[in-house]
Amino acid sequence: MTVRVNDGATVGMTISADGAYAARLAGGGEALFPERWTLDGPEPYAVPLPLHQPEEADTELLPLADGRVLVHRRAGERQMFSLLYPTGPGTGELPLGGIESPAAGPVRLLPPAPDGRRAYALVPGGSSTAIWLVAGGAFGPEPVAEVPGRCSGGVWLDRTGQLLGLDRQSDGGPTKAVAVDLARAGEVSPLLQIAEDSDDRLLVAAPDSGLLVVRSNAPGEDRIGWGVLGGSRPVRFPDCLRLPDRTVTPFAVQPGQVLLPESCAVAFRVDGSEGSRLGVWRPSGRQLHQRPAPEGWFPGAGRWSDAGALHVPYANGAVPCGVAVFDAPADPSPTPPPPPPPTRPAACRPVPLQQAPLGGVRLAG
Template identity: 60%
Template sequence: MTVCAIEITTTAPFSIAADGSYAARLAGDGEARYPERWTLAGPEPYAVPLPLAQPEEADSEVLALADGRVLIHRRVERRHAFALLYPTGGAADGPRTGELPLGSVEPGDEGMRIRLLPPSPDGCGAFALASSAAGTTVWRVAGGPFGPVARIPGWCSGGVWLDRTGRLLALDRELEGTTKAVVVDLGRGGEVSPLLQIAEGSDDRLLLADPDSGLLLIRSDAPGAPRLGWGVLGSSLPVRFPECLRGEAGIPFAVQPGQALMPETCGVALRLEQGGEGGGTPGGSGGVIGLWRPADRHVFRLAAPDGWLGTGLWSPQGRLHLPYSTPGTPCGITGLTLPVAPPPPVRLDPPAAPAAPRPVPLQQAPL
């Protein structure tokens, strides 16, 4: 399976490696937390616990790497420490966990926020974002020399990879009261270029991207209120805000990969709020998932499986794989296929609708 794309607001509690081979989460309850690695590449998923001598704090972050190791980010007093965890093989008393410390970051001020970025597309690199009112720093924490690799003026959030090599990183930068998505070129010393410029005073955030097709999932208030829209990286066409997504407060978490030069055909999965606009199937205890593609005018609302871990990955063939954990099945994967959208309704003598304002096209990205 090939991983699609990752939720950008923060590292998901269930982290999937860039190639879809492994995943990781912080398992356990209360004060008995421990990292857990899932193997997804075989015929059936299975989990390996990676406990250490002391339990982990509930706010620790984990990131799955393509080589099977798990990166962990912990707060140790004021410092933010990073280490790699891995199983060391069987022993008389069961499997053990190895730990390789990588380094630490100490916040420069009280308001600084440090968190992991989604896994680098190359499968081995890992980066963290340190944001404060004074500016933002991108730190390399695995896959190369530990240290800062880019400094960006303004408070940055999000984090979306735009290529398959882990060079171009999109961030949502808040500067002078407006948030715009920018591109940080890690191969050119952190050079910053504008990415989204839909309207002069609009807040334009990038939620998800697919490097194969160039599809971008966007949230912007340029239409008058925050709405989900889509565009194509490097295209001169305007961002589109489909009517079927109007009122949806969902967050896209996965895009179907492998659709080269065909962004309209990419399946998109969204985590929706129960009872939101759009009707459809009510959610079970696992929540509600929306399935949509840009070529369609319909969002399918489906109940997520019980114990759904909030993310997933598409196969290039169009199958959405969703991880879940329940007392009966602590390590499970279920699949969904995007249904065929109904044809648009035929309307006779429709009243003339006012022309929608045409957004400014996407800024050319430095690909």
């Protein structure tokens, strides 16, 4: 995700797994540099992390829970990784090593691992996709799994960083979300098979409640739907999330709603001709509440607090480092019967949309 803010720089923002830090490329033109934001204090503040030369516009940043910022730079077919940290008036850099990658597709960082210490990257190959541990290991970047097919996306399905949801395409067929068990050398299990020939992608997941938000063309067109990990009901596609003149993309799910998926608030980026707006929706509420985003919002960046408030970072000419806080709209929230206790991951027979549960994988206990 990239967005242009008032200073003209092309920037994106990533928030750490615990919400304590964020990182973005600041500056403008050919003078880009990493900037770390601290979000867990009384007021947010930014620390610039410039080095001896500017960063390229495609440099990726990922903040870790200890305050260091992982930097991914591309140099031809070689991918280089370093950790940056403030050292008084300067910037310290710890090189981690690199990866030689063929020109089969772009190497990109996955979302921050739930433990806040590790970082992973997807490395496409000719007929498979490798998952590399690029930070948090003992000996620098190392491959941890090889998944047949071309993979994209990336959503963590548990709080341990063991189960990873990916969107996989094999042999030119439809794209299907699968679960990859990193503790079992990349064992792959079916996750979404709404219809046999539909493209079924996983967008976000809430490990506490089991809520999944997906995108699928099984209804005849691309639609946003939701289901419950390991649940017994089919995926539902709410009409309120179907906006013909706008694109809706979920980016954050309320944590802490243990076994209450229908009560989980989901934050959406709503893109239209007038720009980007914020949207909030709950399965139980059946309404997408929209509101203007703060000027200079990094669209798609934000997090929910444990208390149920949405925090979204922004920067503009008047506020160089700001966080706007929005309370989730009040919706009727009937308490559904709790789903069965979670179990170990297990594959199941793919099923049609009209007959059976979302699933193939349950959360690890």
